[in-house]
Amino acid sequence: MLQPVISRPHEPALFARTPGLERHRVAPGGLTVIALEPGDRLEVIDREGDQCGELLAFDDNGREALAALGLQGSAGADFIGRLLSDGSRESLHVASGLDKRRVDCRHLPPAARLWPAGTPAGFSRAFTSSAAVLVVVAAPGAPVAVDAQQRASELRLIIQRANPASLLLPALPAPLGEVIDEFTLAPGTARDYVVAAGQYIQVLDVAGRQCSDFVAFDRRGLDAGREIDLDPTVTRTLNGNAYPGPGLFSRFFDRDLQPMLEVVRDTVGRHDTFALACTARYYETQGYFGHANCSDNISRALAAHGVQGRRGWPAINFFFNTGVDAHQQLTLDEPWSRPGDYVLLKAMRELVCASSACPDDIDPANGWQPTDIHIRVYSDKERFSIAMANRMTPDADPVLTRESGFHPGTSALTRQFIDYRGWWTPTHFDGYGTLEEYQACRERVAVMDLSALRKFEVLGPDAEALLNHCLTRDVRKLAVGQVVYSAMCYEHGGMLDDGTLLRLGADAFRWIGGEDFGGEWLRQQAAKLGMKVWIKSASEQIHNIAVQGPLSRTLLSQMIWTPATQPTLEELGWFRFLIGRLNDYDGPPVMVSRTGYTGELGYEIWCHPDHAMQVWQRLWQLGEPLGLAPLGLHALDMLRIEAGLIFAGYEFSDQTDPFEAGIGFCVPLKSKQDDFIGRAALLRRKEHPQQRLVGLELDGNEPAAHGDCVHVGRAQVGVVTSATRSPSLGKNIALCRLAVDYCEPGTRVEIGKLDGQQKRIGASVAHGTVAFDPDKSRVRG
Template sequence: MTCYGVLHDFDNMGFQTPVRAFPGFRKAREGVARVLAPRELLKQELRAGDLLSLEGPGQGAALQIAVFDAAGRPALAALGLQPDAELAQETCDIAELLGWISVNGGDSAAGIPACTAKLTGEPLLLKAAAEVTAWICCPANREQLAFGGSAGNATVTWQPAASNTPLLPPLLGDTRDEFTVSRATAMSYEVKKGEIIQIIDVQGQQCSDFTAFNAAELQRGEEKMIDGTATRSMVRRAYPGPGLLDKFFDRDMRPLLNVVQDTCGRHDTFGLACTARGYEERGFPGHVNCSDNISESLSRFGIARRSAWPAINFFWNTWVDPHSHHIMTEESHSRPGDYVAMRALEDLVCVSTACPDDIDPINGWNPTDVHVRIYRPETPLRRAVAYREKEDAPMSISQNSAFHERLEPLTQHFAPARDLWAPVSFPSHGTTGEYWACRNAVTVQDMSGLRKYDIAGPDAEVLLQRATTRNVAKLAVWRGSYTLMCDEAGTVIDDGTLFRLAPDLFRWCCGSEESGRVLETLAQEMGLQVRIHDMRGAMPNLAIQGPKSRDLLRKITFTQPHVPQLDQLKWFGVTVARLNDREGAPFMLSRSGYTGELGYEIFCSKADALAIWDAVMAAGEEFGITPMGSAALNIIRIEAGLAAANAEFAPGVDAFEAGLGFAVDLSKPSFTGKAALERNAREPRRVLKGLLLGCYDVPLHGSPVYQGERQVGVVTSATRSPSLEHAIAIARLGVEHAGNGARLEIGQLDGRMKRLGATVTDIPFIDPQRKRARA
């Protein structure tokens, strides 16, 4: 491949050389700490001189380490280690490692030599003598995982060696070529159909303008390139992302590129690459600009020069202000090593820039380089987006769940659920069919995106009594309760179900990793003797929901006499069971769910996920079992009046305003946020209520609710109810306007030009006594 570059001298273009006045923006070589869950195998690429620090949950814990060179051969000596055992495959989820060994030419059928690292309370420090790949495992058997009481988490910290070369992300496959686009320049290049282009932000917060032309059309004299208007119209959003809406189109609506992976998720498709005129009108004549760079770089292909080039502006953070409708911008969200990977759907001529703008926040005020890799067509690359537990946490790429092998033949409609791909709907039944199956028969749903934490130790109850809003002292063994975590202002941090598996052992199933951080912080502040085990992706789970769910589970559930039997489980009861008989796969079984119907949830090891899925589907065949996706679940949970994060509860909304006061026990001696909630409970200003709409129009989240000309509330969730045969909404209303039967209006078209009449009612909309779930 030939690359044509524009070789401007960036420091002699008539403006001041950028200086690193904002040192906090560029963080390419800091240590990265990752938490290792039970049974998890962590892969870490190492270069010579890199350091690994291993720290366990307590004295006596042990990790297993396997190390390989680029050819898939064992290389423990590169970390100064000697093998003392084989990697215990029954105590870790090893499938990814076996696949990696095979792909890299090793023998995956042979035993895997490993070193057992016994952790004594002090970090174990290892230094790489060569370029290798390390795999670290926190061993645990499947029973420990499902039944509680696993060894806990370890922390693995990687510190890259000091280097003057850029720290690029690991290769995605077999590269055909790669090159760096130096700051303030552009480079054009050719790719063949099927090849993958990876555009990498080397140091973070650096915009890279990009466009592509159909090479065959260029040969015929037609300049058919990516068209931003056609693309936005076809994908119905500002920027295509991995999934169904993932393509860039030309003006004839022919797809040119398929977005496969995107680790940033914030880009611009509204404007042009920067232009000479744009700098001139702000007092910087002669400033190097991307449009001129693009023209010069593409000239060798006979492409006509333009003073302004429309482009996809990767890593440029823009948005449309919802009030002024102005296009806004600020520093990019991209971090060092963030990238976009796209598969060419035609032979293409492409151009990439490293934007020179140093007078706006576009490039973090400090333009840097962009790196481009071209991968061969046979490179296997799954769809993925980036996920971070919090803004400064290490990035992980979205994974397929443990049930994906069974889900993928049934649907291609997946969406990110935290760090996993979760099915949205199944075309064989459709969202409405899935809804009625849950109402009338039984459904199965992959809910593995839930977060699970085991809290163990003599002070576990003390910690949870402080952290949650219900009285944990009243929670019996083999029982669970829906509860909240709040901050000091009474704002809901997270909701979830807390199960008690033993006097000093609890399992918290929730929606956010912030729960785990809150528990860790409180435990340290209070000096408690307790461990918080983050189960991360080690415990996938299924929801079995609907009136036939108990009949299904009777066919496959085996329980020992010392734990509750299936038919003894009341609402929010929990037990431990096995598949079919005493030798079957272990799992935790709870009578819980998010549908308002009779339902159960199964929590198991990844190693047993497919066997459990197959057993559930086989046993459910006579009851008409139907897989269910997130779209149908959302309809059912709204009908059931169940709260969702960033809808009913959100920053600035306390537990009572979120409609979750039933989960707050103000008679408890103390818990975080109690004082604020006591005050707010005495004089509530807003409450959560239902709205019945006499039409099929479904208002959007955030739609204003009016009494005459005055806004008195806001819609938090809405759907079209198949059971009620009209639209319904959950809304947060001022108490003066929240009486049942009150007539209000939901504003559309800027809240003024169109109104939907609505009648205030209680929630749930269906089965207000929860008789279905209690049946």
């Protein structure tokens, strides 16, 4: 007899599935404060290994209460006290909050040291509280020089509440600043509120998977009898995008084409198409007569302001996961939002607003379980960083877009930034422009902030063995001071990432890639093999700037000092690095690698973020006489396509192998004797290739674009992965993943535009993927 089929999808970090479970992050070199009730279980996890932990606990009177967790103070465990007295804005904020709980931060007792040094990744300890206590957990660590590798790493806290039944919703996150007004909206309700120009509105999804509709009116317009509200058509048109998204120019406009709101932060990254709030008619057509709906609720909320009610409100549908598919059909699915996710908006003028908590329980719009929405209004005196949020794994805490140590320098030259892999990175520079930046790199010298690259320290006696197992390159052949480019593959041969590996010592390596998950993947493989190795995240403490172009050596040789044990800048070979100082013996420590992403002679300077602006200022001081220019992502894209260099999500993904991505040279299947992840699959794929990456030279002046189909006759035989207008060659070029049957140089193909059939651009398969300087004489020079 058949049993009922039950839905149990894997939904990490969703409160509705595990209401008593909480996750918190302790930042490297920082601390986190949490409250425990009697019977609550706290687990502290050393995610990356070899990270000491400290813990303090206090009762309601502010007295030390470590005994409630079965702990006692450890001699010399004073990191929490030192951090709270360092005078930083963050420490003053935390100390102020602790002071309200009667904790005297000026005379803190010794903390409990949770474990000795050398713990493996994933090591943990668990404690059950016997009383109500306030707990402070820290991940001790100080800034580390760029040539050192023992960096602080994060801790993870898992709390299992003893009484989850009393927690109908997770606790609200702490306010971001000075709160002017706040209220909670129960499912199926809406409320009006007024915000002044410059004030901030935070729309919080308390439990996750819940939608909230938002409308706004110009208050002065209402006073004058005019209903001037948000207009979706104007907003879409002026933003040039169907999906409103956060950023420097993410704004919502009214019918007069005037900005009403600016999106400051978004921790979700996916909302709807700015369509109608749910209506009575929608529920009626589904057979649910009289169902509560957001449009009627909003009309009732705004009636007090003289706003005419509407059967359907064009609203910003926060957290509502809708989209338009390839067939122009509007689709919907469960929201992406998780507990505590939010959108932060800034009012550009005085507004009358209304927000709802959607009552939809008949489809996936609210994950089938409508929950609360919380609204906070913040003072116009607050200053919040503009940011999106990224998560390394689905259950990880969101990390807001960061600014590198070079940001004060780049932001003085441009406001044109995008969120590139979680860091604000310039696209182009005011007063220069993409073509000027490109020419500076090809003819003189240019600098670019590449701090968004992920850095991981790989340390320990099994470091070489692990990397040799996880990378396609033969790591055993890598000498100290050498750099090698490699692919990182899954078992099926698809690419997880590409990057460069630096060998700093016999058992010390640094992996530079594009994926945060790369470090987690290495840890997972080390755990499977039982290896003695630590993979420490270093992206926050190593920032890097590329110095590229024919005059890059001339520039850097004036500012990099090296000891006698290191090669000089002039002596540094291709894919080698040196450890030196900025300017002289007493300057800040830096690393310089002869690497780049432009196809030109070039270098990258690696430094601690505290020293980034010293490097930046020295570069400009010495570089201006040489014609130095900044370099943005748009110009970099032109340079790397000309050089045939690949980019994640374009030339490769987990669906493509290194051979299909055009980097088969980094998979030495014959010479590398050791087994590595994906080797068997790559042997099969190499023997039976289906596609190859080739270069295309286009006829005429019309450009191709990423994703364009490539045809021979009516049949599609490939796809354009990247394309650009090459200023040096005076023609349009492209990189294309093409069926092996048509990869012979000179083969004629057609790039499809419109639907791929109505318009075609003729093109020829080029000799190789490198369009500019194919013998690499410039980069090797």
